[in-house]
Amino acid sequence: MPAQRPSVVVTRRLPEPVETRMKELFNVELRDDDTPMTREDLAAAMARADVLVPTITDRIDAGLIAQAGEKLRLIANYGAGFDHIDVATARSRGILVSNTPGVTTEDTADMAMALILAVTRRIPEGLALVQSGEWAGWAPTALMGGRIAGRRLGILGMGRIGSAVARRARVFGMQVHYHNRRRVRPELEEELDATWWESLDQMIARMDVISVNCPHTPSTYHLLNARRLKLLKPSAVVVNTSRGEVIDENALTRGLRAGEIAGAGLDVYEHGKEINPRLRELPNVVLLPHMGSATVEGRLEMGEKVIINIKTFADGHRPPDQVVPSML
Structure with a gap:
């Protein structure tokens, strides 16, 4: 220099x-x-x-x-x-x-929890109903979502952000599970009361919510591919605040449209700002403009x-x- x-x-x-x-x-x-x-x-x-x-x-x-x-x-x-x-x-x-x-660890973890709540409690649908002027008032069966306490959260990538998501999820009463290329330190596992799964396939099949928190590398490209997305329970929700390339976006869209996946909350997309138009049409999907660190x-x-x-x-x-x- x-x-x-x-x-x-x-x-x-x-x-x-x-x-x-x-x-x-x-x-x-x-x-x-x-x-x-x-x-x-x-x-x-x-x-x-x-x-x-x-x-x-x-x-x-x-x-x-x-x-x-x-x-x-x-x-x-x-x-x-x-x-x-x-x-x-x-x-x-x-x-x-x-x-x-x-x-941006804490900011991104906040956004992951916000998306989990937004999807499971159907917040955007409620917001759209009120803003449309068509809300007719409270009804016993209207816009029923799901309680997140007691649900199993599967975290893909237990680094700084994944750990921060786990801390928040525990406060909300969720059960924390994770898949990482290496198991985290025993003291961190104990602090987070987190269960490690060596097999990603086995973990995915048993989770209620999947939070993607791993970076995009050659080994994580389409980590959630069509085959793995089909392992999800029909009641499961997928949230991604990391990198869009980790999920096969077309396969995710097909699963959501077919009712094979209950919902998704995405802040990042496989092709940058070019979002699958079919994904934008779905009521059970919350899409944000890469706001995680904003x-x-x-x-x-x-x-x-x-x-x-x-x-x-x-x-x-x-x-x-x-x-x-x-x-x-």
Whole structure:
């Protein structure tokens, strides 16, 4: 890195306090509008910057990295996920990648519980009825949902967010089960009163609610595929606040339409903002626009982490949140 302030290109509008602090510390280029950069814009930015600050809307693949200039030495991602960045190719070019882990744990776990409640208690249906002006008043059998206390919650991915979801679920009286590539520490299992299932198939077949909290990697792509979705009980609910690619969205849609799955709450989608239109038509589905980390506090903390990663790297040290091969 050069001795002077690093040149930083930010690909999206960030919260104003974050942008202000970046202007104080770096030679930073900020976006005037809040639209994603085109591929050509990204290539140009990577050709002239010391540091690129992308978001999940920017796909930094091998082709783009091949066009990076000699100056580019750090991709400081604004967000915890990094599956949109070809980390291996970046490393082979001597470009480090950092992210912002842990910042949105509580926010995303809150959203997972909100979706569980929204689907099981049919909250969007009630909201739509009142807003339509057609609500005729209380009735004994109207909009009956289900009680979540006593239900079995199966968590896919017992990392930071999965553990936070488990803590919330216990307070609501749910039974916590989980599948993870490695069993968590015994003391954490005891704290969460959680049951580990080595077999994902066996766990899925017995759960009332499935919460997807694992990252998107080659091994988790379509982890909930058509075969596994058919293992679900017809009364089961699926919630995803992680990555859309973990679920076969078409298969999920078919199961919901056929009554083989009771409901779903989704904050992420397999093809980004291109949602299966049949999925949008279903009354037993709650769809949100990737709001899991959308709190003022969370987005500011994400920015602070990005700044720390850049500043630490500019000072000649390893970024504290560097993405390493063992994470891939």
